[in-house]
Amino acid sequence: MHGPAGTDSHWRDGPWQKAGQRLTAHRPAAAGLTVLAALMLAVATGLVAGGGPVGAALAAGHQSLTFALFSGLGGAALGLLWGAAAVALGERAERAMMAPAIALTGLPLALVLPLAGGLLGPERGLAPMAVVTALIAAPAVAVIARDELRALLRREFLSAAQAAGLTGGRRLRRHILPNAVLPLAAAAWTALPRALMTESLASLLGLGLPEGVTGWGTAIGAAVRAGDAVALAGPALLLALTLWALHGVGDGMRLAFSTAAGGHQ
Structure with missing residues (x-):
């Protein structure tokens, strides 16, 4: 039998x-x-089997996906902290903290990474590029996280919990955190396609991943410059398919998780 609404059972089942x-x-x-x-699975298999245009495209995918994962996780963490801190510190602090995030989401931030790559030069390392990519992904995550948390705090069951005399700590543990985890996970997911697209664009221009590290964008750029349609097809198709999949999952998460957040208390 499930526990009552708003209890620790939210972490285990139900919603x-x-x-x-x-x-x-x-x-x-x-x-x-x-x-x-x-x-x-294909990337893992390709790393073992290797060889040919397909193996090269899968090996490039390993580099791109690894970079996107780590830089995306960094951007997601920064964005979630940004949005959560803005809400926690009150309305005045929220306005001050979120104004730059909102402004930045309207700018073509993907162009910042190739600019950073050009400034850092050919000796640029993976870590600085990952940090820049994380900073590029963070503002959009922060805005979505702020909106989700604000919508959650306006829900009636939190007012009822406060009226019932629950302390702030108990409201946070029993109501806010269980209801916030899923929508915030959906917000964090948006950093992954942003990181992959940003890196691929910069690498396509030769200003992304360092020399010696070949991602999808690097492979596409090299194939275009060489006029090699066969070498172009693999990384271009895999990049497009991955971005489509990431966006599809993200859309599903926002739909499913925001509904779930609105449905349990």
Whole structure:
């Protein structure tokens, strides 16, 4: 038997199961998850087998996906902290902290990475480029996280919990955190396609991953300059397919998880 609404059972079952069902029922998200799983397996297999245009495209995918994962995780963490701190510090601090985030989301931030790559020069390392990519992804995550937290704090069950005399710590543990985890996870996911697209664009221009590290963007740029359609097809198709899958899963997460957050208390 499930516990009452707003208890620790939120961490184990109920809304979590419903959110998962909504996510897998969303066709683009289900297809995206399938594509990403198949891609991970193909990249792992390609690293072992190697050889040929397909093996080269899969090896480049390993570099791009690894970079996007680590820089995306950094951007997601920074964005979540940014949005959560803005909400926690009150309305005046929120306005001051979120104004630059909102302004930055309207700018073509993807162009910042190739600019940074040009300034750092050919000896640029992976770590500085990953930090810049994380900073590029963070503002959009912060805005979405702030919106999700604000919507959650306006829900009636939190007012009822406060009226019932629950302390701030108990409200946070029993109501806010269980209800916030899923929508914030959906917000964090948006950093991954942003990081991959930013790195690929910069590498396409020769200003992304360092020399000796070949990602999809690097492979596409080299194939275009060489006029090699065969070498171009693999990385271009895999990059487009991965971005489509990431966006499909992200859309499904926002739909499923925001519904779940609104449905349990």
